[in-house]
Amino acid sequence: MRAIGIILAGGSSHRMKELSKKRAIAAMPIAGSYRSIDFALSSMTNSHVQKVAVFTQYNAGSLNEHLSSSKWWDFGRKQGGLFVFTPAVTSDNNYWYRGTADAIYQNLSFLKNSHEPYVIIASGDGVYKLDFNKVLEYHIQKKADITVVCKKMEPGEEVERYGIVKMDSEDRIEEFEEKPVVARSNVVSCGIYVIRRRQLIELIEKSAEEDRHDFVRDILIRYRSLKRIYGYHMTDYWRNIATVNDYFRTNMDFLKPEIRDYFLHQYPDVYSRVDDLPPAKYNPGSNVSNSLVSAGCIINGIVEDSVLFKKVFIGSNCYIRNSIILNDVYIGDNVHIENCIVESRGTVRANARYGSEDGIRVVVETNDRYII
Amino acid sequence: MIKKEMIAMLLAGGQGSRLGVLTTRMAKPAVPFGGRYRIIDFPLSNCINSGIDTVGVLTQYQPLRLNTHIGIGIPWDLDRNIGGVTILPPFERNIHSEWYTGTANAIYQNIEYMESYHPEYVLILSGDHIYKMDYEVMLDFHRQNNAAVTIAAMPVPLEEAKRFGIVITDENRRITEFEEKPEEPHGNLASMGIYIFTWEVLKEALIANENQPNLDFGKHVIPYCHDRGERLYAYEYSSYWKDVGTLYSYWQANMELIDIVPEFNLYEEYWKIYTKCETLPPQYLSKESYAESSIIGEGSEIYGKVYNSVIGCDVRIGAGTVVRDSIIMNSTEVGKSCELNKVIVAENVRIGDGVVMGAGEEKENETDPEIYNHGLVTVAEHSLIPDGLRVGKNTVLGGKFDAADFPEGELSSGRTFIKAGERR
Numbered sequence: 057m058r059a060i061g062i063i064l065a066g067g068s069s070h071r072m073k074e075l076s077k078k079r080a081i082a083a084m085p086i087a088g089s090y091r092s093i094d095f096a097l098s099s100m101t102n103s104h105v106q107k108v109a110v111f112t113q114y115n116a117g118s119l120n121e122h123l124s125s126s127k128w129w130d131f132g133r134k135q136g137g138l139f140v141f142t143p144a145v146t147s148d149n150n151y152w153y154r155g156t157a158d159a160i161y162q163n164l165s166f167l168k169n170s171h172e173p174y175v176i177i178a179s180g181d182g183v184y185k186l187d188f189n190k191v192l193e194y195h196i197q198k199k200a201d202i203t204v205v206c207k208k209m210e211p212g213e214e215v216e217r218y219g220i221v222k223m224d225s226e227d228r229i230e231e232f233e234e235k236p237v238v239a240r241s242n243v244v245s246c247g248i249y250v251i252r253r254r255q256l257i258e259l260i261e262k263s264a265e266e267d268r269h270d271f272v273r274d275i276l277i278r279y280r281s282l283k284r285i286y287g288y289h290m291t292d293y294w295r296n297i298a299t300v301n302d303y304f305r306t307n308m309d310f311l312k313p314e315i316r317d318y319f320l321h322q323y324p325d326v327y328s329r330v331d332d333l334p335p336a337k338y339n340p341g342s343n344v345s346n347s348l349v350s351a352g353c354i355i356n357g358i359v360e361d362s363v364l365f366k367k368v369f370i371g372s373n374c375y376i377r378n379s380i381i382l383n384d385v386y387i388g389d390n391v392h393i394e395n396c397i398v399e400s401r402g403t404v405r406a407n408a409r410y411g412s413e414d415g416i417r418v419v420v421e422t423n424d425r426y427i428i
Numbered sequence: 429m430i431k432k433e434m435i436a437m438l439l440a441g442g443q444g445s446r447l448g449v450l451t452t453r454m455a456k457p458a459v460p461f462g463g464r465y466r467i468i469d470f471p472l473s474n475c476i477n478s479g480i481d482t483v484g485v486l487t488q489y490q491p492l493r494l495n496t497h498i499g500i501g502i503p504w505d506l507d508r509n510i511g512g513v514t515i516l517p518p519f520e521r522n523i524h525s526e527w528y529t530g531t532a533n534a535i536y537q538n539i540e541y542m543e544s545y546h547p548e549y550v551l552i553l554s555g556d557h558i559y560k561m562d563y564e565v566m567l568d569f570h571r572q573n574n575a576a577v578t579i580a581a582m583p584v585p586l587e588e589a590k591r592f593g594i595v596i597t598d599e600n601r602r603i604t605e606f607e608e609k610p611e612e613p614h615g616n617l618a619s620m621g622i623y624i625f626t627w628e629v630l631k632e633a634l635i636a637n638e639n640q641p642n643l644d645f646g647k648h649v650i651p652y653c654h655d656r657g658e659r660l661y662a663y664e665y666s667s668y669w670k671d672v673g674t675l676y677s678y679w680q681a682n683m684e685l686i687d688i689v690p691e692f693n694l695y696e697e698y699w700k701i702y703t704k705c706e707t708l709p710p711q712y713l714s715k716e717s718y719a720e721s722s723i724i725g726e727g728s729e730i731y732g733k734v735y736n737s738v739i740g741c742d743v744r745i746g747a748g749t750v751v752r753d754s755i756i757m758n759s760t761e762v763g764k765s766c767e768l769n770k771v772i773v774a775e776n777v778r779i780g781d782g783v784v785m786g787a788g789e790e791k792e793n794e795t796d797p798e799i800y801n802h803g804l805v806t807v808a809e810h811s812l813i814p815d816g817l818r819v820g821k822n823t824v825l826g827g828k829f830d831a832a833d834f835p836e837g838e839l840s841s842g843r844t845f846i847k848a849g850e851r852r
Contacts, residue, residue, distance in 0.1 A: 087709070087710065088709070090708075320709035321727075332700050332702050332703070332705070335463035335724055335725045335726070337686070337723045338719040338721065338723070340721055342720060344717070345713060346714060348711070348712055349712075351726050352695070
């Protein structure tokens with residue numbers, strides 16, 4: 057592969073509500089067995105990108121733990137590897153990452169010391185599979201300076217929280233609006249870019265001189281007419297999970313057979329850290345329907361239209377519907393949960409009831425757990 | 429200098445012929461167990477959990493599956509700069525080339541491997557038992573007693589004692605007598621085939637007996653050490669330990685995993701069992717599905733009903749199918765509207781629609797009644813079972829079948845049907 061990878065995984069979002077208290081968005085658990093960043097990392101490794109840097113900043117504990125070994129994505133190599141860059145105080149810099157461009161600037165030596173001609177920049181909060189080689193081919197064929205991967209969203213989707221892109225007939229980007237009040241098109245930027253390494257170094261250094269720190273605002277938008285910026289159309293599944301509703305919906309998408317087949321059974325695979333959990337166990341009294349169940353779960357109650365992450369315990373006579381139960385949650389007997397996301401490692405006491413009439417409720421339970 | 433206090437030698441070369449078609453193309457330690465594991469995962473996980481990071485795995489019979497499973501030992505954290513896991517097959521040499529002719533002969537042929545780590549103790553394990561054991565505690569016992577050999581032993585019913593090596597000890601657990609498979613046992617403390625040897629003692633005993641044909645630990649090495657007056661001790665073990673030597677005991681041990689709190693608990697945090705995990709994704713249970721008293725592996729898709737069964741990874745069970753008291757191994761697909769009762773289905777099998785298995789009269793198996801019994805139906809790996817087939821009890825099937833193979837649409841109870849060319 058002629059490119060190195062950068063994954064921007066520093067972000068948090070108030071749209072994630074209580075869920076972002078625990079972790080960066082890139083570490084959000086997805087589809088029972090994965091975390092959000094696995095999709096970017098797996099696409100990198102499946103595209104034979106050998107050297108990848110992950111920039112973290114906000115609440116990176118879970119993320120660092122997840123990335124503690126690079127072997128799961130096959131980055132444990134002599135050539136290349138996985139590098140995690142957190143902000144560091146140095147003699148001539150004592151700032152946090154002030155923006156995406158600044159994050160790259162503060163680690164510019166990573167770019168300068170590489171020899172691959174291209175850089176793929178991806179964000180850690182997308183759920184997708186993408187062959188970056190195809191984007192790179194497109195980039196070369198268009199003689200582009202920057203290629204932005206774009207997705208045409210379904211009509212009716214709220215797109216105002218994305219970067220909105222307008223292209224000419226040749227797919228050159230004419231307009232790029234970041235989080236507009238009213239979107240003028242439904243084509244959004246996926247936050248995935250391809251750019252020549254030297255070009256990136258030049259642009260980042262120039263922005264830093266001018267005290268500009270954001271890759272989208274200060275490079276993509278500022279240079280949109282000066283540089284040849286092209287849009288690459290992503291036709292397969294892509295979703296950003298950075299709001300509670302989108303997070304919920306993305307997980308629920310995996311209950312559809314075609315989505316499951318695309319992500320879980322078709323080549324190439326998505327990789328994640330291996331947890332060595334035993335198979336899921338269904339005790340008498342369990343009745344699970346239209347749901348995903350992950351390794352290590354023990355189920356004694358009724359579960360419908362839900363996603364159970366790893367190591368969830370569900371007590372007798374429970375009724376769980378249309379909900380997401382994150383990793384290592386213990387749910388006591390006779391509990392009723394509907395339309396909720398239960399935060400990981402929570403302990404729900406027996407006889408509790410959680411529900412929501414409008415929208416999805418995030419449940420954070422910090423009770424002590426007496427049962428091991 | 430490289431030095432390891434204790435290294436383990438894991439005997440994994442045996443066929444385990446009493447597991448029938450399950451071991452046609454793989455050694456017994458490679459046979460899947462408990463949905464996502466293989467039998468060898470248990471001793472390997474015990475090793476790493478006990479702090480042993482150097483393990484030689486002795487292979488001989490059908491080693492491919494074992495080799496690919498173990499690889500460089502990543503799942504068990506046995507990929508080490510020094511030590512780690514090493515596969516040790518028999519090899520040709522200038523003179524006296526031979527296969528591994530016995531358990532101790534296999535170890536004898538690898539003296540060079542063991543010597544390179546300068547061990548003080550060598551742990552001998554066999555790769556075909558299901559148990560959790562802290563070998564470090566056993567080593568402490570060995571050291572405290574200043575023993576030459578420590579044999580792990582557990583009490584068995586007296587009537588079964590003649591199947592085992594029986595140790596008789598004094599009040600300090602020192603072995604006074606050792607009887608290999610005695611006609612009239614004088615005790616019921618059975619050797620589990622787990623030994624800790626002080627390295628010098630083992631080396632001396634192996635070299636002294638090098639010309640003994642079929643050199644075996646129970647028959648030759650242990651009696652030799654005992655006769656020389658070495659200090660032999662019995663380390664008593666009383667938790668779960670299962671020799672899954674026969675198809676029926678294999679089926680039973682799997683079924684025990686689905687008890688509400690199984691005696692052998694895989695869900696304990698502090699003694700994890702590791703395995704090579706090829707599939708990560710969650711499992712899906714459809715609207716019409718039902719699962720009760722079962723364990724199901726990753727990535728499986730269940731559209732039918734599952735009762736009292738152990739389902740592996742990446743298995744598909746079609747709508748309207750009912751599976752009871754069965755073991756279905758990885759990557760097998762069961763069609764729609766089937767009925768499976770007490771069936772052991774090996775990996776990568778395709779079962780068509782409307783197949784009924786384990787129905788009909790109780791009748792002894794025609795070829796191997798000592799293997800295929802208790803009403804079990806066994807399907808060999810990579811088999812193809814045509815739509816609508818009815819299969820009786822105590823039967824065994826292996827091969828890519830089509831409807832023409834069964835003019836009556838039936839394989840009656842007690843029949844063995846293994847397609848020519850399939851039994852390599």
